[in-house]
Amino acid sequence: MLTEYAAHYNTGRPHRELQLRAPADDPDASPFPAQRVHCHNVLGGLIHEYRNTA
Structure with a gap:
């Protein structure tokens, strides 16, 4: 459980320093998509x- 949480915390959650992007996000993607x-x-x-979900 701790390994999964650490992976989420370090790669999946938004970071203020990254303008609310996650480290694993595609840099060309819109941070606030208007899709589903x-x-x-x-x-x-x-x-x-x-x-x-495009």
């Missing part, structure tokens, strides 16, 4: 990530 958004649960639903 899909919720992806992390750590059995303790953390919710949202992704564009």
Whole structure:
């Protein structure tokens, strides 16, 4: 569980220093897409990530 959380914390969550982008984000992608958004649960639903579903 801690390994999954650390991976999310270090690569998946938005960072203020990166203008609310995650380190693993595509630099050419819009940070606030106007398309449909899909919720992806992390750590059995303790953390919710949202992704564009084109």
